Amino acid sequence: MSDEDYLHIAHVTKRFGAVTAVDDAELSIRRGEFFSLLGPSGCGKTTLLRMIAGFEYPSEGDIFVEGQKITDVPANLRPSNMVFQSYAIFPHLNVFDNIAYGLRKQRLTRTELGARVNDALAMIKLEGFGKRRGDELSGGQRQRVALARALVRRPKVLLLDEPLGALDKRLREAMQIELRQLQKSVGITFLLVTHDQEEALSISDRIAVMSGGVILQVASPRELYEAPNCREVADFIGEMNFFDGTVAGRDGEIATIDAPPLGRLSAVAAGTPGTKVLVALRPEKFTLSGAETPGAIKGTVTAAAYLGDRSHFNIAVAGRSEPVSVASQNAAKTDGHASGDIVFLSWAPDAVVVLAA
Protein backbone atom coordinates (compact mmCIF):
# COMPACT_ATOMS: atom_id res chain seq x y z
CA MET A 1 0.00 0.00 0.00
CA SER A 2 1.10 3.55 -0.55
CA ASP A 3 -0.24 7.06 -0.10
CA GLU A 4 -1.77 6.57 -3.53
CA ASP A 5 -4.34 4.09 -2.25
CA TYR A 6 -4.80 5.25 1.31
CA LEU A 7 -8.48 4.37 1.06
CA HIS A 8 -9.02 1.56 -1.41
CA ILE A 9 -12.45 0.47 -2.63
CA ALA A 10 -11.73 -2.88 -4.26
CA HIS A 11 -14.40 -4.03 -6.71
CA VAL A 12 -17.25 -3.28 -4.33
CA THR A 13 -20.79 -4.19 -5.35
CA LYS A 14 -23.91 -3.64 -3.28
CA ARG A 15 -27.27 -5.17 -4.14
CA PHE A 16 -30.56 -4.49 -2.39
CA GLY A 17 -32.74 -7.36 -3.57
CA ALA A 18 -32.88 -7.06 -7.35
CA VAL A 19 -31.47 -3.52 -7.39
CA THR A 20 -27.73 -3.04 -7.82
CA ALA A 21 -26.99 0.20 -5.97
CA VAL A 22 -23.22 0.08 -6.48
CA ASP A 23 -21.79 -1.93 -9.36
CA ASP A 24 -18.16 -3.09 -9.13
CA ALA A 25 -16.74 0.18 -7.79
CA GLU A 26 -12.95 0.43 -7.94
CA LEU A 27 -11.37 3.52 -6.38
CA SER A 28 -8.07 4.55 -4.86
CA ILE A 29 -8.15 7.68 -2.75
CA ARG A 30 -4.87 9.36 -1.77
CA ARG A 31 -3.75 10.34 1.71
CA GLY A 32 -4.74 13.92 2.54
CA GLU A 33 -6.87 14.29 -0.56
CA PHE A 34 -10.21 16.09 -0.85
CA PHE A 35 -12.15 13.57 -2.92
CA SER A 36 -15.77 13.87 -4.04
CA LEU A 37 -18.32 11.34 -5.19
CA LEU A 38 -20.54 13.25 -7.60
CA GLY A 39 -23.74 12.06 -9.19
CA PRO A 40 -27.50 12.50 -9.38
CA SER A 41 -29.63 11.19 -6.51
CA GLY A 42 -29.95 7.43 -6.61
CA CYS A 43 -26.58 6.96 -8.35
CA GLY A 44 -25.18 4.91 -5.44
CA LYS A 45 -22.80 7.50 -4.01
CA THR A 46 -24.41 7.53 -0.56
CA THR A 47 -24.56 3.72 -0.47
CA LEU A 48 -20.82 3.63 -1.23
CA LEU A 49 -20.17 6.14 1.56
CA ARG A 50 -22.29 4.13 4.00
CA MET A 51 -20.33 0.99 3.15
CA ILE A 52 -17.10 2.82 4.00
CA ALA A 53 -18.67 4.03 7.26
CA GLY A 54 -19.81 0.49 8.06
CA PHE A 55 -23.58 1.02 7.93
CA GLU A 56 -23.99 -1.19 4.87
CA TYR A 57 -22.15 -4.40 4.11
CA PRO A 58 -20.87 -4.91 0.54
CA SER A 59 -22.42 -7.79 -1.42
CA GLU A 60 -19.02 -8.24 -3.07
CA GLY A 61 -15.58 -6.71 -2.80
CA ASP A 62 -13.57 -5.24 0.05
CA ILE A 63 -12.61 -1.88 1.53
CA PHE A 64 -9.08 -1.11 2.75
CA VAL A 65 -7.73 1.79 4.81
CA GLU A 66 -3.93 2.06 4.86
CA GLY A 67 -3.78 -1.47 3.48
CA GLN A 68 -5.90 -2.87 6.34
CA LYS A 69 -9.07 -4.62 5.28
CA ILE A 70 -11.98 -3.05 7.15
CA THR A 71 -14.87 -4.79 5.36
CA ASP A 72 -15.70 -6.88 8.44
CA VAL A 73 -14.89 -4.23 11.05
CA PRO A 74 -18.07 -2.95 12.76
CA ALA A 75 -18.95 0.73 12.28
CA ASN A 76 -17.95 1.73 15.81
CA LEU A 77 -14.40 0.40 15.37
CA ARG A 78 -13.63 1.91 11.95
CA PRO A 79 -10.98 4.61 11.47
CA SER A 80 -13.48 6.88 9.74
CA ASN A 81 -15.99 9.40 11.01
CA MET A 82 -19.00 10.83 9.28
CA VAL A 83 -20.83 14.11 8.95
CA PHE A 84 -24.45 13.15 8.36
CA GLN A 85 -26.79 14.84 5.93
CA SER A 86 -29.14 15.70 8.81
CA TYR A 87 -26.04 16.47 10.95
CA ALA A 88 -27.47 14.14 13.64
CA ILE A 89 -26.61 16.51 16.48
CA PHE A 90 -27.76 14.86 19.72
CA PRO A 91 -30.65 17.08 20.81
CA HIS A 92 -30.45 16.05 24.47
CA LEU A 93 -26.78 17.06 24.82
CA ASN A 94 -25.14 20.47 24.71
CA VAL A 95 -22.50 21.41 22.14
CA PHE A 96 -19.62 20.47 24.45
CA ASP A 97 -21.04 17.01 25.15
CA ASN A 98 -21.85 16.49 21.49
CA ILE A 99 -18.23 17.10 20.54
CA ALA A 100 -16.93 15.10 23.51
CA TYR A 101 -19.26 12.20 22.68
CA GLY A 102 -16.73 10.19 20.70
CA LEU A 103 -13.88 10.77 23.16
CA ARG A 104 -15.36 8.77 26.06
CA LYS A 105 -13.41 5.61 25.20
CA GLN A 106 -10.11 7.50 25.19
CA ARG A 107 -10.32 7.97 28.98
CA LEU A 108 -8.97 11.52 28.95
CA THR A 109 -8.71 13.54 32.14
CA ARG A 110 -11.20 16.35 32.59
CA THR A 111 -8.62 18.98 31.58
CA GLU A 112 -7.43 17.03 28.53
CA LEU A 113 -11.02 16.54 27.41
CA GLY A 114 -11.77 20.21 27.97
CA ALA A 115 -8.73 21.23 25.93
CA ARG A 116 -9.57 18.89 23.04
CA VAL A 117 -13.17 20.08 22.85
CA ASN A 118 -12.25 23.76 23.18
CA ASP A 119 -9.66 23.38 20.40
CA ALA A 120 -12.39 21.87 18.25
CA LEU A 121 -14.77 24.72 19.11
CA ALA A 122 -12.06 27.23 18.15
CA MET A 123 -11.48 25.38 14.87
CA ILE A 124 -15.14 25.81 13.89
CA LYS A 125 -15.28 29.36 15.32
CA LEU A 126 -17.93 28.53 17.90
CA GLU A 127 -15.99 29.44 21.05
CA GLY A 128 -18.34 30.00 23.96
CA PHE A 129 -21.10 27.83 22.47
CA GLY A 130 -20.26 24.79 24.62
CA LYS A 131 -23.28 25.15 26.89
CA ARG A 132 -25.75 25.68 24.04
CA ARG A 133 -28.15 22.76 23.60
CA GLY A 134 -28.07 20.78 20.37
CA ASP A 135 -31.63 21.74 19.46
CA GLU A 136 -30.93 25.45 19.91
CA LEU A 137 -28.47 25.77 17.00
CA SER A 138 -28.98 27.19 13.52
CA GLY A 139 -28.36 25.05 10.42
CA GLY A 140 -24.87 26.42 9.86
CA GLN A 141 -23.95 25.95 13.52
CA ARG A 142 -25.22 22.37 13.51
CA GLN A 143 -23.10 21.66 10.47
CA ARG A 144 -19.99 23.04 12.21
CA VAL A 145 -20.66 21.04 15.38
CA ALA A 146 -21.10 17.88 13.31
CA LEU A 147 -17.73 18.58 11.66
CA ALA A 148 -16.00 19.22 14.99
CA ARG A 149 -17.56 16.14 16.57
CA ALA A 150 -16.16 13.96 13.79
CA LEU A 151 -12.74 15.67 13.45
CA VAL A 152 -12.03 15.72 17.19
CA ARG A 153 -11.57 11.94 16.94
CA ARG A 154 -8.78 12.50 14.38
CA PRO A 155 -10.16 9.98 11.89
CA LYS A 156 -8.10 8.65 9.01
CA VAL A 157 -10.93 9.47 6.64
CA LEU A 158 -13.72 12.01 7.15
CA LEU A 159 -16.92 11.07 5.32
CA LEU A 160 -19.31 13.88 4.42
CA ASP A 161 -22.82 13.03 3.22
CA GLU A 162 -24.18 16.09 1.37
CA PRO A 163 -23.21 18.25 4.34
CA LEU A 164 -24.05 21.56 2.66
CA GLY A 165 -27.34 20.52 1.09
CA ALA A 166 -29.52 21.94 3.87
CA LEU A 167 -27.89 25.39 3.88
CA ASP A 168 -29.01 28.38 1.83
CA LYS A 169 -26.94 29.34 -1.22
CA ARG A 170 -24.83 32.12 0.30
CA LEU A 171 -23.98 30.15 3.45
CA ARG A 172 -23.28 27.08 1.31
CA GLU A 173 -20.73 28.94 -0.81
CA ALA A 174 -19.03 30.35 2.30
CA MET A 175 -18.94 26.88 3.87
CA GLN A 176 -17.41 25.37 0.71
CA ILE A 177 -14.42 27.67 1.04
CA GLU A 178 -14.21 27.08 4.77
CA LEU A 179 -14.46 23.31 4.35
CA ARG A 180 -11.65 23.38 1.82
CA GLN A 181 -9.42 25.47 4.12
CA LEU A 182 -10.24 23.25 7.07
CA GLN A 183 -9.28 20.16 5.10
CA LYS A 184 -5.94 21.69 4.10
CA SER A 185 -5.17 22.71 7.70
CA VAL A 186 -6.04 19.37 9.36
CA GLY A 187 -4.56 17.31 6.51
CA ILE A 188 -7.17 14.56 6.91
CA THR A 189 -8.50 12.72 3.87
CA PHE A 190 -12.01 14.03 3.11
CA LEU A 191 -14.53 12.03 1.11
CA LEU A 192 -17.53 14.16 0.14
CA VAL A 193 -20.76 12.97 -1.40
CA THR A 194 -22.65 15.58 -3.40
CA HIS A 195 -25.05 16.00 -6.29
CA ASP A 196 -23.98 19.62 -6.79
CA GLN A 197 -21.41 19.74 -9.61
CA GLU A 198 -20.31 23.30 -8.87
CA GLU A 199 -19.64 22.33 -5.28
CA ALA A 200 -17.63 19.29 -6.35
CA LEU A 201 -15.62 21.27 -8.92
CA SER A 202 -14.77 24.12 -6.55
CA ILE A 203 -13.88 22.06 -3.50
CA SER A 204 -12.22 18.82 -4.65
CA ASP A 205 -8.77 17.64 -5.61
CA ARG A 206 -10.35 14.80 -7.52
CA ILE A 207 -13.87 13.72 -8.33
CA ALA A 208 -15.47 10.39 -9.16
CA VAL A 209 -18.60 10.82 -11.28
CA MET A 210 -21.19 8.12 -10.62
CA SER A 211 -24.34 7.17 -12.45
CA GLY A 212 -26.58 4.15 -12.03
CA GLY A 213 -24.21 2.60 -9.49
CA VAL A 214 -21.23 2.77 -11.85
CA ILE A 215 -18.17 5.02 -11.51
CA LEU A 216 -17.89 6.69 -14.93
CA GLN A 217 -14.73 8.77 -14.53
CA VAL A 218 -12.21 9.67 -11.85
CA ALA A 219 -10.31 12.87 -12.54
CA SER A 220 -9.39 16.34 -11.37
CA PRO A 221 -12.11 19.02 -11.74
CA ARG A 222 -10.31 20.58 -14.72
CA GLU A 223 -9.86 17.27 -16.48
CA LEU A 224 -13.49 16.30 -15.89
CA TYR A 225 -14.65 19.53 -17.44
CA GLU A 226 -12.15 19.76 -20.29
CA ALA A 227 -11.81 16.07 -21.10
CA PRO A 228 -14.87 14.09 -20.07
CA ASN A 229 -14.57 10.44 -21.07
CA CYS A 230 -18.18 9.81 -22.03
CA ARG A 231 -21.37 11.56 -22.99
CA GLU A 232 -22.92 11.13 -19.53
CA VAL A 233 -20.05 12.86 -17.74
CA ALA A 234 -19.91 15.60 -20.38
CA ASP A 235 -23.64 16.16 -20.00
CA PHE A 236 -23.68 16.06 -16.18
CA ILE A 237 -20.80 18.49 -15.66
CA GLY A 238 -21.62 21.90 -17.11
CA GLU A 239 -23.29 22.37 -20.48
CA MET A 240 -22.21 20.68 -23.70
CA ASN A 241 -23.00 20.84 -27.43
CA PHE A 242 -22.89 17.45 -29.13
CA PHE A 243 -22.37 16.96 -32.88
CA ASP A 244 -22.60 13.63 -34.70
CA GLY A 245 -19.34 12.81 -36.48
CA THR A 246 -17.65 10.10 -38.51
CA VAL A 247 -13.98 9.16 -38.52
CA ALA A 248 -12.67 9.89 -42.04
CA GLY A 249 -9.01 8.95 -41.61
CA ARG A 250 -6.21 8.90 -39.12
CA ASP A 251 -2.55 9.69 -38.58
CA GLY A 252 -1.40 7.88 -35.45
CA GLU A 253 -3.47 9.10 -32.48
CA ILE A 254 -4.90 12.00 -34.43
CA ALA A 255 -8.06 11.26 -36.36
CA THR A 256 -9.69 13.32 -39.06
CA ILE A 257 -13.41 13.61 -38.38
CA ASP A 258 -16.28 14.86 -40.50
CA ALA A 259 -18.77 16.56 -38.20
CA PRO A 260 -21.33 18.65 -40.03
CA PRO A 261 -21.98 21.53 -39.70
CA LEU A 262 -18.58 22.09 -38.08
CA GLY A 263 -16.89 20.59 -41.10
CA ARG A 264 -13.74 18.49 -41.11
CA LEU A 265 -11.59 18.63 -37.97
CA SER A 266 -8.65 16.80 -36.37
CA ALA A 267 -8.61 15.56 -32.80
CA VAL A 268 -7.31 12.76 -30.59
CA ALA A 269 -9.81 9.94 -31.08
CA ALA A 270 -10.11 6.19 -31.33
CA GLY A 271 -11.82 4.27 -34.14
CA THR A 272 -11.15 3.19 -37.67
CA PRO A 273 -12.44 5.21 -40.64
CA GLY A 274 -16.23 5.00 -40.79
CA THR A 275 -16.66 4.82 -36.99
CA LYS A 276 -19.46 7.04 -35.65
CA VAL A 277 -18.33 9.42 -32.92
CA LEU A 278 -19.67 12.34 -30.87
CA VAL A 279 -17.91 15.68 -31.16
CA ALA A 280 -18.43 17.77 -28.04
CA LEU A 281 -17.81 21.51 -27.56
CA ARG A 282 -18.56 23.61 -24.48
CA PRO A 283 -20.64 26.79 -25.04
CA GLU A 284 -17.76 29.09 -23.97
CA LYS A 285 -15.31 27.48 -26.41
CA PHE A 286 -17.07 29.22 -29.29
CA THR A 287 -16.27 32.74 -30.41
CA LEU A 288 -19.04 34.84 -31.94
CA SER A 289 -18.31 37.44 -34.56
CA GLY A 290 -20.44 39.75 -36.66
CA ALA A 291 -17.98 39.51 -39.57
CA GLU A 292 -17.07 36.43 -41.54
CA THR A 293 -13.74 34.85 -40.59
CA PRO A 294 -11.99 31.90 -42.28
CA GLY A 295 -13.29 28.54 -41.06
CA ALA A 296 -16.24 30.08 -39.20
CA ILE A 297 -19.77 28.78 -39.73
CA LYS A 298 -22.74 31.02 -40.29
CA GLY A 299 -25.73 31.05 -37.95
CA THR A 300 -28.67 33.10 -36.73
CA VAL A 301 -29.20 34.15 -33.14
CA THR A 302 -32.56 32.68 -31.99
CA ALA A 303 -32.29 33.59 -28.32
CA ALA A 304 -30.04 35.92 -26.36
CA ALA A 305 -29.83 36.12 -22.57
CA TYR A 306 -27.81 38.78 -20.80
CA LEU A 307 -26.43 37.37 -17.51
CA GLY A 308 -24.24 40.24 -16.34
CA ASP A 309 -20.75 38.80 -16.44
CA ARG A 310 -21.55 36.80 -19.56
CA SER A 311 -24.24 36.38 -22.19
CA HIS A 312 -25.85 33.24 -23.44
CA PHE A 313 -26.99 32.68 -27.02
CA ASN A 314 -28.83 30.01 -28.94
CA ILE A 315 -27.60 29.93 -32.54
CA ALA A 316 -29.50 28.20 -35.32
CA VAL A 317 -27.10 26.64 -37.81
CA ALA A 318 -27.97 25.13 -41.18
CA GLY A 319 -27.84 21.32 -41.19
CA ARG A 320 -28.63 20.95 -37.50
CA SER A 321 -32.05 20.77 -35.83
CA GLU A 322 -30.96 21.84 -32.30
CA PRO A 323 -29.53 25.30 -31.77
CA VAL A 324 -25.87 25.58 -30.77
CA SER A 325 -25.47 26.89 -27.24
CA VAL A 326 -22.82 29.62 -26.95
CA ALA A 327 -21.62 31.57 -23.90
CA SER A 328 -19.43 34.63 -24.14
CA GLN A 329 -17.79 36.87 -21.55
CA ASN A 330 -19.01 40.46 -21.52
CA ALA A 331 -15.51 41.94 -21.40
CA ALA A 332 -16.56 45.20 -23.05
CA LYS A 333 -19.77 47.11 -22.30
CA THR A 334 -20.95 46.94 -25.86
CA ASP A 335 -20.44 43.22 -26.47
CA GLY A 336 -23.53 41.43 -27.58
CA HIS A 337 -25.74 40.21 -30.33
CA ALA A 338 -29.49 40.45 -30.54
CA SER A 339 -31.99 37.83 -31.56
CA GLY A 340 -32.18 37.64 -35.35
CA ASP A 341 -28.58 38.76 -35.91
CA ILE A 342 -26.47 36.85 -38.41
CA VAL A 343 -23.29 35.69 -36.64
CA PHE A 344 -20.22 33.64 -37.44
CA LEU A 345 -19.10 30.87 -35.08
CA SER A 346 -15.49 29.84 -34.66
CA TRP A 347 -13.86 27.63 -32.02
CA ALA A 348 -10.49 26.69 -30.65
CA PRO A 349 -9.43 23.44 -32.37
CA ASP A 350 -7.90 22.05 -29.15
CA ALA A 351 -11.18 22.54 -27.26
CA VAL A 352 -12.85 19.79 -29.28
CA VAL A 353 -13.58 16.60 -27.32
CA VAL A 354 -14.34 13.41 -29.23
CA LEU A 355 -16.41 10.78 -27.43
CA ALA A 356 -17.70 7.33 -28.33
CA ALA A 357 -21.13 7.67 -29.95
Add this chain to the structure above:
Amino acid sequence: MAKKRGRGGLFLYAIFYLAFLYVPVLFLPLFSFNNSVFIAFPLSGFTTQWYAQMFADTAVQQALFNSLRVGAVAALVSTTLALPAAKALTRYRVPGGGAVLALTNLSLFIPEIVLGISLLILLNILTIPLSLWTVTLGHIVICIPFAITVLMSRMEGFDKSLEEASLDLGESGWMTFWRVTFPLVLPGVISSLLLSFMVSFDDFLIAYFLSGNDATLPIYIWGQLRFPYKLPTVLALGAMILVVSTVLVVVAELVRSYGLKDRKHKMVGA
Protein backbone atom coordinates in the same frame (compact mmCIF):
# COMPACT_ATOMS: atom_id res chain seq x y z
CA MET B 1 -76.25 35.56 10.05
CA ALA B 2 -76.62 32.06 8.70
CA LYS B 3 -72.99 31.45 9.45
CA LYS B 4 -73.43 32.57 13.04
CA ARG B 5 -76.46 30.36 13.58
CA GLY B 6 -74.47 27.39 12.21
CA ARG B 7 -71.70 28.10 14.69
CA GLY B 8 -74.24 28.25 17.53
CA GLY B 9 -75.62 24.87 16.53
CA LEU B 10 -72.19 23.31 16.63
CA PHE B 11 -71.54 24.94 19.98
CA LEU B 12 -74.71 23.40 21.42
CA TYR B 13 -73.74 20.07 19.95
CA ALA B 14 -70.34 20.28 21.65
CA ILE B 15 -71.99 21.12 24.99
CA PHE B 16 -74.33 18.11 24.72
CA TYR B 17 -71.49 15.90 23.70
CA LEU B 18 -69.34 16.85 26.69
CA ALA B 19 -72.34 16.65 29.04
CA PHE B 20 -73.15 13.16 27.76
CA LEU B 21 -69.56 12.10 28.42
CA TYR B 22 -68.98 13.64 31.80
CA VAL B 23 -72.25 14.31 33.67
CA PRO B 24 -72.79 10.65 34.65
CA VAL B 25 -69.23 10.49 35.94
CA LEU B 26 -69.73 13.65 37.95
CA PHE B 27 -72.56 12.03 39.94
CA LEU B 28 -69.88 10.05 41.76
CA PRO B 29 -68.13 12.95 43.48
CA LEU B 30 -71.46 14.76 43.88
CA PHE B 31 -73.14 12.00 45.89
CA SER B 32 -69.93 11.18 47.72
CA PHE B 33 -70.38 14.49 49.57
CA ASN B 34 -74.13 13.94 50.15
CA ASN B 35 -75.23 13.43 53.71
CA SER B 36 -77.44 10.38 53.02
CA VAL B 37 -76.99 6.66 52.30
CA PHE B 38 -79.62 6.93 49.54
CA ILE B 39 -78.45 7.90 46.09
CA ALA B 40 -81.30 10.21 45.13
CA PHE B 41 -82.21 13.84 44.61
CA PRO B 42 -82.73 16.17 46.32
CA LEU B 43 -79.34 16.28 48.05
CA SER B 44 -79.80 16.33 51.83
CA GLY B 45 -76.61 18.03 53.00
CA PHE B 46 -72.85 18.30 52.70
CA THR B 47 -70.58 15.86 54.52
CA THR B 48 -67.06 14.44 54.36
CA GLN B 49 -67.87 11.53 56.66
CA TRP B 50 -67.76 8.97 53.83
CA TYR B 51 -64.19 9.97 53.06
CA ALA B 52 -63.29 9.71 56.74
CA GLN B 53 -64.90 6.26 56.89
CA MET B 54 -63.05 5.18 53.75
CA PHE B 55 -59.65 6.24 55.03
CA ALA B 56 -60.28 4.49 58.36
CA ASP B 57 -61.19 1.18 56.72
CA THR B 58 -58.22 -1.21 56.81
CA ALA B 59 -59.76 -3.42 54.12
CA VAL B 60 -59.80 -0.43 51.75
CA GLN B 61 -56.20 0.30 52.61
CA GLN B 62 -55.20 -3.31 51.96
CA ALA B 63 -57.03 -3.37 48.62
CA LEU B 64 -55.46 -0.07 47.62
CA PHE B 65 -52.02 -1.37 48.53
CA ASN B 66 -52.65 -4.57 46.50
CA SER B 67 -53.71 -2.53 43.48
CA LEU B 68 -50.69 -0.26 43.72
CA ARG B 69 -48.35 -3.24 43.94
CA VAL B 70 -49.92 -5.09 41.03
CA GLY B 71 -50.03 -1.90 38.96
CA ALA B 72 -46.42 -0.98 39.65
CA VAL B 73 -45.06 -4.44 38.77
CA ALA B 74 -47.29 -4.77 35.69
CA ALA B 75 -46.26 -1.31 34.44
CA LEU B 76 -42.57 -1.96 34.98
CA VAL B 77 -42.53 -5.42 33.39
CA SER B 78 -44.73 -4.55 30.40
CA THR B 79 -42.74 -1.38 29.62
CA THR B 80 -39.43 -3.24 29.93
CA LEU B 81 -40.66 -5.95 27.58
CA ALA B 82 -42.16 -3.45 25.14
CA LEU B 83 -39.04 -1.27 24.84
CA PRO B 84 -36.86 -3.67 22.78
CA ALA B 85 -39.94 -4.75 20.79
CA ALA B 86 -40.76 -1.14 19.90
CA LYS B 87 -37.13 -0.49 18.92
CA ALA B 88 -37.01 -3.57 16.72
CA LEU B 89 -40.33 -2.76 15.04
CA THR B 90 -39.40 0.85 14.27
CA ARG B 91 -35.67 0.51 13.52
CA TYR B 92 -35.11 -2.77 11.74
CA ARG B 93 -36.75 -4.62 8.91
CA VAL B 94 -37.86 -7.51 11.14
CA PRO B 95 -39.11 -10.52 9.17
CA GLY B 96 -42.81 -10.78 10.00
CA GLY B 97 -42.65 -7.50 11.91
CA GLY B 98 -45.96 -6.36 10.50
CA ALA B 99 -47.63 -9.57 11.62
CA VAL B 100 -46.15 -9.25 15.12
CA LEU B 101 -47.47 -5.71 15.39
CA ALA B 102 -50.90 -6.69 14.06
CA LEU B 103 -51.16 -9.58 16.53
CA THR B 104 -50.08 -7.32 19.39
CA ASN B 105 -52.67 -4.71 18.52
CA LEU B 106 -55.32 -7.36 17.91
CA SER B 107 -55.07 -8.43 21.54
CA LEU B 108 -56.45 -4.97 22.42
CA PHE B 109 -59.72 -6.09 20.84
CA ILE B 110 -59.99 -9.52 22.41
CA PRO B 111 -62.79 -9.15 25.00
CA GLU B 112 -61.20 -9.13 28.43
CA ILE B 113 -63.74 -11.66 29.64
CA VAL B 114 -62.45 -14.11 27.01
CA LEU B 115 -58.84 -13.30 27.89
CA GLY B 116 -59.63 -13.71 31.61
CA ILE B 117 -61.25 -17.12 31.11
CA SER B 118 -58.43 -18.27 28.81
CA LEU B 119 -55.78 -17.29 31.33
CA LEU B 120 -57.76 -18.96 34.12
CA ILE B 121 -57.91 -22.21 32.14
CA LEU B 122 -54.19 -21.98 31.38
CA LEU B 123 -53.32 -21.42 35.04
CA ASN B 124 -55.53 -24.35 36.03
CA ILE B 125 -53.81 -26.63 33.56
CA LEU B 126 -50.43 -25.52 34.89
CA THR B 127 -51.84 -25.90 38.45
CA ILE B 128 -50.64 -22.45 39.40
CA PRO B 129 -52.63 -21.18 42.40
CA LEU B 130 -54.43 -17.86 41.99
CA SER B 131 -52.89 -14.91 43.79
CA LEU B 132 -51.96 -11.30 43.23
CA TRP B 133 -49.10 -12.63 41.05
CA THR B 134 -51.50 -14.25 38.61
CA VAL B 135 -53.42 -10.97 38.47
CA THR B 136 -50.14 -9.19 37.74
CA LEU B 137 -49.40 -11.67 34.97
CA GLY B 138 -52.80 -11.04 33.38
CA HIS B 139 -52.26 -7.30 33.62
CA ILE B 140 -48.87 -7.56 31.92
CA VAL B 141 -50.61 -9.29 29.01
CA ILE B 142 -53.15 -6.49 28.60
CA CYS B 143 -50.62 -3.68 29.21
CA ILE B 144 -48.03 -4.69 26.59
CA PRO B 145 -50.02 -3.47 23.54
CA PHE B 146 -50.47 -0.06 25.19
CA ALA B 147 -46.79 0.12 26.09
CA ILE B 148 -45.66 -0.85 22.57
CA THR B 149 -47.97 1.70 20.95
CA VAL B 150 -46.78 4.55 23.17
CA LEU B 151 -43.10 3.65 22.80
CA MET B 152 -43.30 3.16 19.03
CA SER B 153 -44.86 6.59 18.54
CA ARG B 154 -41.94 8.09 20.45
CA MET B 155 -39.32 6.02 18.60
CA GLU B 156 -40.72 7.04 15.24
CA GLY B 157 -40.40 10.65 16.32
CA PHE B 158 -36.62 10.84 16.18
CA ASP B 159 -33.97 10.77 13.46
CA LYS B 160 -32.48 7.32 13.03
CA SER B 161 -29.14 8.81 12.00
CA LEU B 162 -28.70 9.86 15.65
CA GLU B 163 -28.12 6.22 16.52
CA GLU B 164 -25.84 5.77 13.50
CA ALA B 165 -23.88 8.85 14.57
CA SER B 166 -23.32 7.27 17.98
CA LEU B 167 -22.00 4.06 16.38
CA ASP B 168 -19.86 6.14 14.05
CA LEU B 169 -18.40 7.95 17.06
CA GLY B 170 -17.19 4.66 18.49
CA GLU B 171 -19.98 3.49 20.80
CA SER B 172 -21.29 -0.08 20.73
CA GLY B 173 -24.94 -0.86 20.10
CA TRP B 174 -25.52 -1.37 23.83
CA MET B 175 -23.94 1.96 24.82
CA THR B 176 -25.72 3.70 21.95
CA PHE B 177 -29.00 2.51 23.41
CA TRP B 178 -28.16 3.99 26.83
CA ARG B 179 -26.47 7.19 25.64
CA VAL B 180 -28.82 8.13 22.79
CA THR B 181 -31.94 5.98 22.36
CA PHE B 182 -33.01 5.74 25.98
CA PRO B 183 -32.66 9.44 26.88
CA LEU B 184 -34.61 10.35 23.77
CA VAL B 185 -37.44 7.86 24.38
CA LEU B 186 -37.50 8.52 28.15
CA PRO B 187 -40.68 10.64 27.96
CA GLY B 188 -42.29 7.72 26.11
CA VAL B 189 -41.08 5.29 28.79
CA ILE B 190 -42.57 7.41 31.57
CA SER B 191 -45.79 7.78 29.63
CA SER B 192 -45.89 4.02 29.04
CA LEU B 193 -45.33 3.34 32.76
CA LEU B 194 -48.18 5.67 33.75
CA LEU B 195 -50.62 4.32 31.16
CA SER B 196 -49.82 0.69 31.94
CA PHE B 197 -50.26 1.43 35.61
CA MET B 198 -53.66 2.95 34.87
CA VAL B 199 -54.76 0.02 32.75
CA SER B 200 -53.85 -2.34 35.56
CA PHE B 201 -55.31 -0.14 38.30
CA ASP B 202 -58.66 0.21 36.51
CA ASP B 203 -58.99 -3.41 35.46
CA PHE B 204 -61.83 -5.39 36.94
CA LEU B 205 -62.44 -8.39 34.67
CA ILE B 206 -58.96 -9.92 34.57
CA ALA B 207 -58.55 -9.40 38.31
CA TYR B 208 -62.01 -10.91 38.89
CA PHE B 209 -60.95 -14.14 37.19
CA LEU B 210 -57.36 -14.35 38.31
CA SER B 211 -57.31 -13.10 41.91
CA GLY B 212 -57.25 -15.44 44.90
CA ASN B 213 -58.12 -14.24 48.37
CA ASP B 214 -56.42 -10.84 48.04
CA ALA B 215 -58.60 -8.31 46.31
CA THR B 216 -57.52 -5.41 44.18
CA LEU B 217 -59.41 -2.15 44.62
CA PRO B 218 -62.02 -2.71 41.86
CA ILE B 219 -62.70 -6.23 43.18
CA TYR B 220 -63.10 -4.85 46.69
CA ILE B 221 -65.50 -2.18 45.46
CA TRP B 222 -67.53 -4.80 43.64
CA GLY B 223 -67.72 -6.79 46.88
CA GLN B 224 -68.92 -3.77 48.84
CA LEU B 225 -71.82 -3.03 46.48
CA ARG B 226 -73.79 -5.81 48.16
CA PHE B 227 -74.07 -3.68 51.31
CA PRO B 228 -76.33 -0.66 50.68
CA TYR B 229 -75.14 1.26 53.72
CA LYS B 230 -71.58 1.10 52.41
CA LEU B 231 -72.48 2.63 49.06
CA PRO B 232 -71.51 6.24 49.92
CA THR B 233 -68.04 5.05 51.01
CA VAL B 234 -67.67 3.28 47.66
CA LEU B 235 -68.69 6.50 45.94
CA ALA B 236 -66.02 8.38 47.87
CA LEU B 237 -63.47 5.78 46.84
CA GLY B 238 -64.65 5.96 43.23
CA ALA B 239 -64.37 9.73 43.23
CA MET B 240 -60.81 9.50 44.50
CA ILE B 241 -59.87 6.97 41.83
CA LEU B 242 -61.47 9.17 39.18
CA VAL B 243 -59.39 12.19 40.16
CA VAL B 244 -56.13 10.27 40.41
CA SER B 245 -56.73 8.46 37.08
CA THR B 246 -57.50 11.71 35.28
CA VAL B 247 -54.36 13.34 36.62
CA LEU B 248 -52.21 10.34 35.65
CA VAL B 249 -53.56 10.12 32.10
CA VAL B 250 -53.13 13.85 31.52
CA VAL B 251 -49.58 13.72 32.88
CA ALA B 252 -48.80 10.67 30.70
CA GLU B 253 -49.99 12.47 27.57
CA LEU B 254 -48.09 15.66 28.41
CA VAL B 255 -44.90 13.71 29.04
CA ARG B 256 -45.30 11.60 25.89
CA SER B 257 -45.52 14.61 23.62
CA TYR B 258 -42.82 16.51 25.52
CA GLY B 259 -40.28 17.95 23.11
CA LEU B 260 -42.03 16.62 19.99
CA LYS B 261 -43.91 19.77 19.02
CA ASP B 262 -40.91 21.83 20.02
CA ARG B 263 -38.60 19.88 17.74
CA LYS B 264 -40.93 20.11 14.78
CA HIS B 265 -40.95 23.85 15.18
CA LYS B 266 -37.15 23.92 15.29
CA MET B 267 -36.89 21.81 12.14
CA VAL B 268 -38.95 24.33 10.24
CA GLY B 269 -36.86 27.15 11.66
CA ALA B 270 -33.59 25.48 10.60
